[in-house]
Amino acid sequence: MHKQDVKNRISGHSSLVAFWDFQEPAGELRQAQGPYGYVLSEQEGPIERAEEGVFGPYSAKLRFGQWLNLPRAACPALDFHGKDTALTIIAWVKREQRDNRECQAVAGMWNETDKKRQYCLFLDLHIWESADQVCGHVSSTGGPTPGHPWCMTTAIGATPVAQGEWHTVAFTYDGAYARTYLDGRLDVRETYNPYAYPEGLYAGGAAGADFTVGAVYRSGAMGNFFAGHLGGLAVFNRALGDDELAQLV
Template identity: 65%
Template sequence: MNLPGLVSFWDFQEEAGQARIAKGPVACRLEEMAGPVARTEDGLFGRYAASLQYGQWLRAPRSACPELNFCGKRAAFSILAWLKREDRFYPQCQAVAGMWNETEKKRQYCLFLDLRIWDSADQIGGHVSSGGGATPGYPWCMTTAIGATPVTKGEWHCAAFTYDGTYAKVYLDGTLDRREGYNPYLYDEGLHDGGMDGADFTVGAVHRSGEIGNFYAGLIGGLAIFNRTLTEMEIENISNC
């Protein structure tokens, strides 16, 4: 909470049926979009954590959270999410948090799990896009930092994703999860500016193929967004708190 650059931090202590309201400088509200999201007594930043079932997700309208609209050549941010994945198989990659609308070609940034591109499975992925659409020559976006280590299920992990306008990086439990050619991932093109009707900020899913999908399933105990790139030492210290 005391680190410079914090925008919003959600600890997910609210009861099912209530908006999740961030602590910090920007009290951004995450609304339930597919029924009440239960809480369970397995929290990290309090007694509870939110339990997202497959098909559930949270949303903050773009107009309500301009501070999360990272875009342009000098865009910089950090996302940290504390997750306990369900021990189940799902046929799609899993979106954790970001502004990412594939349907309308308004991708900006998003923290993912299990992207299944570039010979990956179950690792953390940090998607970035300067154009908003698919990568030329591919049916989907391929510009992403991808770690080397599978994120195990049924255990708490801290997943982090940073971008500084030049490199996208992903971290697992406070450590840069290095993978040659993909993490750090060179991407100096900046982030897409979706304008007034760009992507909303979503947690647990994104808009894709004309509908909401790429659902995350499991617990989320905390989510922090910073408007700058945290250092490796800062991420390590936060993860070890």
């Protein structure tokens, strides 16, 4: 499907919360389209506007160590929590080839340091014998999984996300299952995708996690950096179905 058609489907979707297409030049705030014009601010210097895009001629090129931040108090519609909550995050990414094997956070409300985890779309989590796949992290407690040093509750696909290529990665949660998608299809993996999780999502309250893009707060500092191009990011307040996601590639 032509990307303008995809953009129109996203912008006109009844469940859209916010959609960023990253056409702004370096040094400017990135403002969302849709019912909530939430603004992402650059962290660790201006984020380059690369002349290679998905929903226009440009994309944001995050260097390792950069990320975008949206304060929690400024984005109440992104505070998904409770047992009946539902969401979808879709990102259009081009991973950068690098030696660092740290897992990469794409977007979510996920603060490991203060045990304020809620939800986050990741790549390359190194748990459950995984690497390089799309991951949808969910937590009902905010802290690590009992018996483990980290949170282990996550949907993880089967297919590695290639570096140096554009891919559409997505994560949904419907209150019962977390699911991950690669290029518009459910990337089925026994036990882990779909991942049964009826516990719901942690309610962080006023002191909960910010919405961050390209990194999360962990071990007392920002980390789990995504490095590469970000061509688009969309968040919905419903778990989109397989057919819907196939139309948004």
